[in-house]
Amino acid sequence: MAIKGTGRSPRGPYAKTAERRRQIAQAALEVFGARGYRGGTVQEVADRVGMSQTSVLHHFPTKAALLVAALEHRDAIADESPGTGDRFAESVVRQAEHNEGAPGLIELYAVLCGESTTEGHPARTYFEERFERLRSEYAEELRHLAEAGRLRPGVDPETAGTTLLALWDGIQVQWLFAPAEIDMAATLKAYLDLIMLPAPAAPAPAAPADAP
Amino acid sequence: MAIKGTGRSPRGPYAKTAERRRQIAQAALEVFGARGYRGGTVQEVADRVGMSQTSVLHHFPTKAALLVAALEHRDAIADESPGTGDRFAESVVRQAEHNEGAPGLIELYAVLCGESTTEGHPARTYFEERFERLRSEYAEELRHLAEAGRLRPGVDPETAGTTLLALWDGIQVQWLFAPAEIDMAATLKAYLDLIMLPAPAAPAPAAPADAP
DNA sequence: CCTAAAATTGAGTAGTCGCTCGAATTTCAT
DNA sequence: ATGAAATTCGAGCGACTACTCAATTTTAGG
Numbered sequence: 425m426a427i428k429g430t431g432r433s434p435r436g437p438y439a440k441t442a443e444r445r446r447q448i449a450q451a452a453l454e455v456f457g458a459r460g461y462r463g464g465t466v467q468e469v470a471d472r473v474g475m476s477q478t479s480v481l482h483h484f485p486t487k488a489a490l491l492v493a494a495l496e497h498r499d500a501i502a503d504e505s506p507g508t509g510d511r512f513a514e515s516v517v518r519q520a521e522h523n524e525g526a527p528g529l530i531e532l533y534a535v536l537c538g539e540s541t542t543e544g545h546p547a548r549t550y551f552e553e554r555f556e557r558l559r560s561e562y563a564e565e566l567r568h569l570a571e572a573g574r575l576r577p578g579v580d581p582e583t584a585g586t587t588l589l590a591l592w593d594g595i596q597v598q599w600l601f602a603p604a605e606i607d608m609a610a611t612l613k614a615y616l617d618l619i620m621l622p623a624p625a626a627p628a629p630a631a632p633a634d635a636p
Numbered sequence: 637m638a639i640k641g642t643g644r645s646p647r648g649p650y651a652k653t654a655e656r657r658r659q660i661a662q663a664a665l666e667v668f669g670a671r672g673y674r675g676g677t678v679q680e681v682a683d684r685v686g687m688s689q690t691s692v693l694h695h696f697p698t699k700a701a702l703l704v705a706a707l708e709h710r711d712a713i714a715d716e717s718p719g720t721g722d723r724f725a726e727s728v729v730r731q732a733e734h735n736e737g738a739p740g741l742i743e744l745y746a747v748l749c750g751e752s753t754t755e756g757h758p759a760r761t762y763f764e765e766r767f768e769r770l771r772s773e774y775a776e777e778l779r780h781l782a783e784a785g786r787l788r789p790g791v792d793p794e795t796a797g798t799t800l801l802a803l804w805d806g807i808q809v810q811w812l813f814a815p816a817e818i819d820m821a822a823t824l825k826a827y828l829d830l831i832m833l834p835a836p837a838a839p840a841p842a843a844p845a846d847a848p
Numbered sequence: 849c850c851t852a853a854a855a856t857t858g859a860g861t862a863g864t865c866g867c868t869c870g871a872a873t874t875t876c877a878t
Numbered sequence: 879a880t881g882a883a884a885t886t887c888g889a890g891c892g893a894c895t896a897c898t899c900a901a902t903t904t905t906a907g908g
Contacts, residue, residue, distance in 0.1 A: 435883050438875055444885090460754050462674040466866065476887050477866090483885090487866065531753060538750020541743065541812045542672050552813050559810075559817075576830075583826045586818065587803060590810055594802030598771075600753045601764050605771075606798065614795045618788075618830055647853050650905055656855090678896065689896090691856050699896065 445483050447473050449497035452490045457532035460539050461491050461547065488546035494532065495550055502529045509572075510623065512565050513616040520592070520609040524599075534597050558589050569620065579619045591615055657695050659685050661709035664702045669744035672751050673703050673759065700758035706744065707762055714741045721784075722835065724777050725828040732804070732821040736811075746809050770801050781832065791831045803827055 451472035455464040466487055470477040484490040502523060507515035523530055540547040562585030569575050575584075592612060599606040663684035667676040678699055682689040696702040714735060719727035735742055752759040774797030781787050787796075804824060811818040 435875095435877080438884060440875090441885080458755055460672075460674060460751055462672060463751075463754055465864085467864095478868090478888080479886050481867070482887095485867090534753055535750050537809060538747050539672055539675075541746055541809065542675055543670055555810055555813055579830070580826070583823060586807070586810065587823055587827060590806030590823070591799060591803045592806070593809060594804070594806030595798070597749060597753065597805060598767055598798065598802055601767055611795060611799055611802070614792070615799060618791070647905095647907080650854060652905090653855080677894085679894095688857050690858080690898090693897070694855065694857095697897090 441483075444473075445493070446497070448480055448483055448490070449493040452484075452494035453497055453532055454528055456491060456494050457528050457535060460535045461487075461545070462539065466490065491536075491546050492550070495536070495547060498529055498532055502526070502533075506561065506565065508565060509568065510574075512569065513613070513620060516588070516592075516616065517609050517613050520612050523596075524608060527600075527603075530596050530600060534593075534600055537593065555589070559585055562586075562588055566619075574621050574623065576619055576621055584619050588612075588615065653695075656685075657705070658709070660692055660695055660702070661705040664696075664706035665709055665744055666740055668703060668706050669740050669747060672747045673699075673757070674751065678702065703748075703758050704762070707748070707759060710741055710744055714738070714745075718773065718777065720777060721780065722786075724781065725825070725832060728800070728804075728828065729821050729825050732824050735808075736820060739812075739815075742808050742812060746805075746812055749805065767801070771797055774798075774800055778831075786833050786835065788831055788833055796831050800824075800827065 448469065451469045452464075455468045455472060458464070459468070466480055467477045469490065470480045473480070480490070484493055504515070504519055504522075506512055506519075536547050537551055539545060540551050559582075563582045566575060566579075566581035566584050570579070570581050575581070595606065595608050595611050599608050660681065663681045664676075667680045667684060670676070671680070678692055679689045681702065682692045685692070692702070696705055716727070716731055716734075718724055718731075748759050749763055751757060752763050771794075775794045778787060778791075778793035778796050782791070782793050787793070807818065807820050807823050811820050
């Protein structure tokens with residue numbers, strides 16, 4: 425039998441194709457980050473990879489598909505699942521510091537986030553789902569911290585989660601306009617310090633030590 | 637001499653012109669809010685006012701000028717100078733509640749804020765200046781509150797001002813994606829309650845009143 | 849009323865964009 | 879090697895864009 429694996433007769437992609445697609449996605453990330461989706465062009469992406477516009481559209485059939493590829497590529501690079509428990513605040517701050525070193529990621533995020541609120545924008549559902557997912561992830565993490573007594577009394581985990589997400593997005597935009605004046609990580613840390621209580625210095629002793 | 641006032645011979649604008657320009661600016665606000673600057677068209681603005689594209693460009697010579705007019709029109713409608721002292725927090729929350737009733741203003745702001753971070757965007761300096769102005773306004777207001785002992789110890793006025801601004805912008809974006817789930821005013825109030833201390837119940841009596 | 853400035857408009861221009869089509873070239877299992 | 883599939887590309891299409899120009903209509907000062 426000449427059939428190998430499933431009986432699909434068409435040949436698969438060539439060896440270098442995966443790498444080519446990654447190059448295109450990276451270029452799309454940079455172009456849409458610098459010019460927006462509506463402002464960027466397929467030609468510009470092609471130029472950056474050094475190939476023809478037609479070839480780019482061979483790998484990603486439409487401009488919208490190119491945007492989706494750019495967003496997925498960004499996810500693969502930027503998004504790190506937040507630490508839990510004690511490490512939650514720490515990991516949020518660390519990721520903010522890390523992103524500061526890759527401005528292209530922040531640009532893409534900020535530009536498309538605003539642009540995608542417009543009618544019929546291909547990234548709309550991406551951001552809708554992302555916001556809902558992150559809100560519930562943050563809220564759950566903060567709920568655990570509250571149960572552990574690490575949250576300042578009166579702080580609502582859902583509200584604080586929404587606030588943290590909004591603050592993060594907002595501070596990125598301000599940073600893009602004035603990178604010298606804005607310290608993203610410090611601002612996030614200040615908010616987290618506000619809603620969180622310091623860990624007990626040591627495992628709380630069952631009974632206070634007697635004074636001699 | 638036939639010269640009247642300053643010696644300008646050309647006639648001024650007609651009576652209805654000011655109103656026409658306001659209509660155009662309002663339409664531009666709606667169009668750019670719903671489609672963005674790059675996604676919106678001059679023709680669409682003209683259609684909404686019910687006049688030809690050429691006439692719109694007679695009043696505002698370029699598309700960029702149309703955007704500036706839309707932003708200035710928004711400022712005239714939306715921006716209210718924040719109250720001072722005790723009324724600062726109150727007025728921030730009130731303005732958030734008020735804006736919720738005019739989604740077009742929030743759309744324009746959110747869309748253009750992100751879009752204007754891109755290269756050569758005509759609204760870039762508008763947002764640069766706006767952010768810097770609001771940061772210093774908020775910081776100064778919070779500094780006064782700190783001097784009055786109304787700020788929680790350890791809260792830095794500059795950081796809190798930047799945070800408030802970032803939070804406000806970020807929560808607007810989340811609200812645009814999920815208006816049913818997000819309460820902008822409540823989220824802002826929760827942050828303000830976190831950084832502020834309640835006013836002393838009454839002017840501290842010099843001496844406790846005697847009980848008969 | 850008259851007339852010059854202001855406002856409005858239809859037609860048109862040059863340019864750009866996403867995308868298609870057919871052909872040439874490269875890859876790679878046989 | 880060979881040939882079919884995968885990839886690349888030049889040419890071009892149709893639609894849309896901001897903006898211009900010349901001509902007409904409306905306004906209002908004298």
